[in-house]
Amino acid sequence: MNKMNQKELLDTLQHQFGFDEFREGQYDIIQDIFCGEDVLGILPTGTGKSLCYQLPAFSFEGVTVVISPLVSLMIDQVKKLKAKGFKRVTAINSLLDHNQRDNIFAHLNEYKLIYCSPEMLQNPFFFKHLKTLTISLFVVDEAHCISQWGHEFRTDYLKLKDSIKKLGNPTVLALSATATPQVQDDIQYFLDKPNMKKRIYYMDRPNIAFSIEHVSNWQEKVNRITDILQHKPVPTMIYFSSRKWCEKVSEILKKELGSLRIAYYHGGMEADDRLLIQQQFMNHQLDVICCTSAFGMGVDKQDIRLVIHFHLPAQMESFIQEAGRAGRDGKESVSLVLYTDGDEQIPLRLIEQELPTEKQTENIFQDINKCKTSSLPLKKVKEELIFKNELTETQWNFLQYQFEKQQMVHNEQFHLDSKLLEDTFQQILFLLRERTTIKIKKLYEFIRWVKTPGCRRKDLYQTFQKGYQSPVYYCCDHCDFSFSKWNPPMNQIEEKVEGWEVELKRIFHQEAIM
């Protein structure tokens, strides 16, 4: 493939995407891709990683496949591209019904850019269709999911290596915002791309000040938030670790802060309502959003000034991502963590739930053992095993991957050899303990940061990179920051209470006609 000259690339950027210039990293990565090089790109959150494959995708002859871990993220990207006038994009996901899927599969060759989940890539029917196409570029978004050390770990990411080979070894681009050197190694190892070109950029955000406040209970957290927002009514996100807390605190804040427009957002809401809330926030109809980690990915609001963590995030990486929602416009912003002794209990419980427990695993093996046949179709027992042992989808996927890896499941059939079963069982227990240890270790890394006596900024970034850029506004509460000094641009709240007649007129642009 040919290198495009700078002028040509800039033209494409301006005309097709409507941006004036490339952001840091974009030009280099795109140029590498046009040269056919495999690239590992680490760029900070919200700086425009997507463009690194979207621009080449529409210039290439063949198709670009993007592996993305979250359905909502994919759908969001597709909608944005369509809104920009790119029609030949699609997301193959579990929300599509049979007809829609068949329809897309039948016209797969008409798309230039296909988003899909790693699970979907394992669907033999889909893969068969995909193999008939010429794949020019294979993108692994949120590539840290491939590593046990990444903040999310998805077993289906481990199967990508084989899929890439079967698709005729297209150029590979792996992207992530938060990958320590260790995770970067894992990405190369598991994709089997030892010679990948690494494009690693500074991930620190010089316009965000870091502040941590130690309080004695949750009511104090609420009081603190009320106090800050009363004086500084800025666009704010507040992260919680459970849906219940998210709703509860949002309720209280609404009462305490009557003049602010507050809503909550979490994964338990209907999809349409979630979209509305997200759009209201983008459209300045909401000032404060109380959310779980389900919000954030794909949310691209430029003027968020304050991100508060009401609970501890699971680890540094998720914190950096979530706090990184602040100040995408480069203006002065703050990340605040509210901490109470004992706060680590909630993430510890969540860690337990991510993978099956040892007890669940044991029960499952007992259940399988009870089927006294030597071979058993996976389909036949899967639902029951999931139901009986109350497994989540992630938990089951983990198990199934291990079954397959140990050859206990082959071609959708269980092979019930007692030696094999025992080995697999031991292997799974080992992995469970390892993963749990890793996660607990990562949580304590974060807690260590919360308690650090030194500069928060320096401490936060040191595991990821050497050094950091000097802050453009404030650094952290240990160096120079306090809320009383902070003078962010404030929200103009102009909520007029008007009846439906006025509102209807406005929607239909009939204001002139009175």
Add this chain to the structure above:
Amino acid sequence: MYSAILLKCITKLQNERSPSSIYHLLKGKRSSQTIQDAKAYGLSPFFGIYKTLSKKQFQNSLSILQKENLITWLDDDQLMITEAGRISLQTDMEESPELDWLDGFNVHHIAPQFWLRLLLWIQTGSNLLKDESHFIPVHDQWESVDWVRQFYRNKKKDLEGHFTNLYQELYSLLKLHRSFHADIVVSRLTGYKKIGLSKQQIAEKWKLPIEDVEMYIQSSIHFIVNKVCQNQSEFPALLAFIPEKLKQLPLTDSAAKTYYWLKQGYSIEHIAKKRRLKINTIQDHLIEITYVDSSFSIDSYVAKEDKEMINRTIDELNTKRLKVIKDHLPDSVSYFMIRMVMAKNYQ
């Protein structure tokens, strides 16, 4: 409003049917049993008015009604309305004319589609008139998205004129709503730089249970659909949003197929064989057809004398319970025959 609907269902079912039949009714389950319940007990306006209702939510609302002493449980898993419940229902019926707007049986199969088209089109037009083509659609239900795309092609020449007409039609219909009701409906709309409220937000803003929000929106949709269909020349702009399906009988696809073969002269047995379905299933289809198509004759399935005998028994016993009726009839009369006769009576 929602609790009034539940109370009304409980009253009308005269504890002959289990509470879960109310759930199926509200969800609009296409089974001949549910259709029969809707028709025989006079609950057809509520058929399929709450398609997103979850079992848990439903059970939850029953416990609330019980806690407020509006209903009580009888021992055999049956519900009964209390005196307080009766009074509450009475007041609600007098105060909420919207209850009478619901027309589930006749429009439940087109109401959602109509509404999705309308919502998306209003958002589209409102943005395009301001030259804003970068907006994220409020929903991505395929059929409506396709439809709106097509519709835009036809309207783009005079988008402004069309939008003014649409506005006027909607305005005149909303004017017939109570003002808070119109507020709720309009707050749900998305337009240029104005994103609609979620149901949760509406519930908070108007201090209503979220189920009531759903019911107010549904009643408004049913009202609009019916007004538009009954006065087609007055509402040409809105008429375009009514899906074609309205003109067809509200049958499930499978029952519609059975009906097609029946009209070609095939017997029940033959159709069952042809479609590889159980005879029972085909009989269910026939009952469904009898309920929705008044021109359908049951004479070839139930002899005249049998029909009279069944009707007499129903009158004497004054019940709609199949088992009780069957027990009082000779063995030669099947359940299928009784259900056909009942379906015919409640057409």
